[in-house]
Amino acid sequence: MLFVYLLAAYVLSFFMNVLIYRGPIEEKLFVFQSKCPSCKENIKWYNNIPIFGYFISGIKYKCCNVRKNKEILLVPICNMILYTLCFYFFKAVEIRIITMLFSSVLLIVIFTDINHLIILDRCHVAILVLGVLAIIFNFTSLINAVLGVLIFFLGFYLIAVIGEKIMDQEVLGGGDIKLMGACGLFLGWDLTLCGLIVGCAFGLLLEYFLMLIKIRKRGDYLAFGPYLAFGMLFACFYGHQLIDWYQGLLLGFV
Numbered sequence: 001m002l003f004v005y006l007l008a009a010y011v012l013s014f015f016m017n018v019l020i021y022r023g024p025i026e027e028k029l030f031v032f033q034s035k036c037p038s039c040k041e042n043i044k045w046y047n048n049i050p051i052f053g054y055f056i057s058g059i060k061y062k063c064c065n066v067r068k069n070k071e072i073l074l075v076p077i078c079n080m081i082l083y084t085l086c087f088y089f090f091k092a093v094e095i096r097i098i099t100m101l102f103s104s105v106l107l108i109v110i111f112t113d114i115n116h117l118i119i120l121d122r123c124h125v126a127i128l129v130l131g132v133l134a135i136i137f138n139f140t141s142l143i144n145a146v147l148g149v150l151i152f153f154l155g156f157y158l159i160a161v162i163g164e165k166i167m168d169q170e171v172l173g174g175g176d177i178k179l180m181g182a183c184g185l186f187l188g189w190d191l192t193l194c195g196l197i198v199g200c201a202f203g204l205l206l207e208y209f210l211m212l213i214k215i216r217k218r219g220d221y222l223a224f225g226p227y228l229a230f231g232m233l234f235a236c237f238y239g240h241q242l243i244d245w246y247q248g249l250l251l252g253f254v
Contacts, residue, residue, distance in 0.1 A: 002087050005100065009083040012104060013076035014049070019120070020071060020111045051076050071111050078107055082233070089237055094137040098130050099236060102186060105130070106229040109179065113225035119175030124182045131185030140188040148184025148192050156180045176224050183232045191239040192232070198242075199231020 051073055082103035090096040105126045109119050134140045140148075160172035184192045203224070210216040235242075 002084065005083045005087050005096075006080050009079040009100070009104075010051075010076050013079045016079065016104060016108055017069075017071055017075050019108055019122070020075070020115065021069070071115075075107060075111065079104055082107070085237055092137070094133075095139050098133050098137065098139065102127065102130050102236065103233060106233055109229045110226040113175070113223045113229075117221065117223055119173070119179055119225050121178070124175075124178040127179075127182035127186055131182065134186050140186065144188030144190065145185045148187060148189040149181050150184075151189050152184040152192055152196075153177060153181025172224070176228060179225060179228055183228075187232065187235055187239070190243060191235040194239040194242055195231035195233075195235030196228070197231070198234045199227040199229075202230055203227030 049072075083100050086096050086100045086103060090099055105123050109123050112123075113119055131140070131145060135142050135145050156172060156177040160170070160174075160177060163172065164170055180192070180196070183195065187195065203222075206227075207216060207222065211218065
């Protein structure tokens with residue numbers, strides 16, 4: 001059964017790669033002729049086959065000797081890993097499928113924000129639809145989901161407005177605000193809060209490390225979406241365990 005889900009993850013990754021690169025620049029998504037992202041020359045269809053296309057004709061496009069996008073390799077591998085986690089974490093088929101799709105959408109968020117500094121509205125809509133399904137199939141309670149939307153959409157919106165007035169510059173993008181609201185509906189307020197804390201902690205540590213090794217410097221634009229998406233993925237799989245551990249820790253001090 002796992003093989004079926006892995007095959008689905010692999011096939012879906014082809015469309016995900018298309019959306020990652022064509023979506024943000026408003027190109028037509030459903031065209032059969034692919035072009036080199038560097039010189040715009042037509043390339044063979046097999047160059048874009050997930051994983052195998054990265055090696056079949058070499059790691060560089062022959063038309064201009066530019067390296068192929070690493071996401072052709074990374075997206076399907078990450079997607080299959082996430083589907084494997086969903087398979088073992090969630091026993092109900094309905095929950096398994098919606099969490100798999102949620103994971104795929106967050107992968108698109110991560111790579112589009114890294115490459116284009118934008119989060120597609122298609123991703124927000126997809127997560128909202130999955131959030132409704134999560135309520136229907138009892139992955140998230142209705143009250144928890146509604147609180148998640150209200151707390152994180154309105155909360156992030158207020159942070160963005162107040163921060164912009166104080167700092168005189170944008171502190172949060174609209175895509176981040178909508179992402180948090182959508183994830184609040186899917187995960188509920190408690191798991192979304194857990195994911196936010198994990199994502200911020202991970203982002204802080206990674207950004208500090210990148211500054212230490214001189215890859216980034218102070219003042220560089222920070223794509224916050226990938227860290228938020230990472231935190232939401234963590235919360236989806238390990239959020240309840242982390243919350244239970246934290247509550248036990250608090251009780252130990254009482």
